[in-house]
Amino acid sequence: MLDNLRKNELIKSDRVYEAMRKVDRGHFAPYSPYRDAPQSIGHGVTISAPHMHANAAQALEQHLQPGMSALDVGSGSGYLLAVFAHMVQPEGKVVGIEYIPELVEKSKDNLRKDPTHAEMLKDGRIMIIGGDGSLGWPEGAPYDAIHVGAAAPRMPTHLIDQLRPGTGKMFIPVGQYEQAIWEVTKDADGTVHKSKMYDVRYVPLHMQPEN
Incomplete structure (x- = not known):
């Protein structure tokens, strides 16, 4: 699967390829784990297609260097946590946050x-x-x-x-009826930049109304 993704230039980075190669997707997807398509993991949610995980890891590669820290929002099965963890070793740390309690325990399993792992x-x-x-996890910030694995109806300020x-x-995917991937960066002086990348279709992110 990974070799085909690389051959078709859906995986372009050697670091992303090596990190994904170290993580057996069969441990995280109960059905057709090596097919390049989203797969159900129960509770009305899916594990994203492998090429989408590769896209995310490549987009964040320079921010997943050894010793850095990462947050995976809607960590689901735990697959991308493992990929990111390999990219930030040694001494880096990754945190997953998941709204569905059963998936928190399942991802640990x-x-x-x-x-x-x-x-x-x-x-x-x-x-x-x-x-x-x-809301992210402020205790581990910054x-x-x-990475956000579900579509937010609006840009979450807490994560920024x-x-x-x-x-x-x-x-992060943002939108309800029409969704797109956005990349958000923060300069050293705190200036935030937002760029819309491409259209996607994700399950919705649970998000409390803003006051």
Whole structure:
């Protein structure tokens, strides 16, 4: 699967290829794990197609350097947490936040299927938190990379606030009936830049109304 994605230039980065090669998608997707299409993981949500995970990892590659930190919002099965964790080693840290309690526990079980990921989970290099992903996880902020795996109806200001000035970048689908990937970066002085990239279709992100 990965070799085909690379051959068709859907994976362009050697670092992304190597990180994805170290993570067996079969541990995270119960049905057709090696097909390049979204697959159900239960509870009305899906694991994204492999090429979308590759797109996200490539978009965030410079913000997933060794020693950096990342937040995965709507971490679902835990697959992308493992990919990101390989990219930020040694000493980097990734945090997943998931709204569905059953998926929080299931993703931990999925990670424990591989001894390397189990050790990362045990020593805190991978953390999974239950909660509202649109609020992020301030305790671990600031983050060099934020990935959002579900479509937010509007741009979540809490997540922008948690980007690290100077190195922070977010990859996020935004929209309800029409959705698009946006890349959000933050300069060292705190200036925020938002760029619309391409149209997509994701499951909706649970997001509380703003006051």
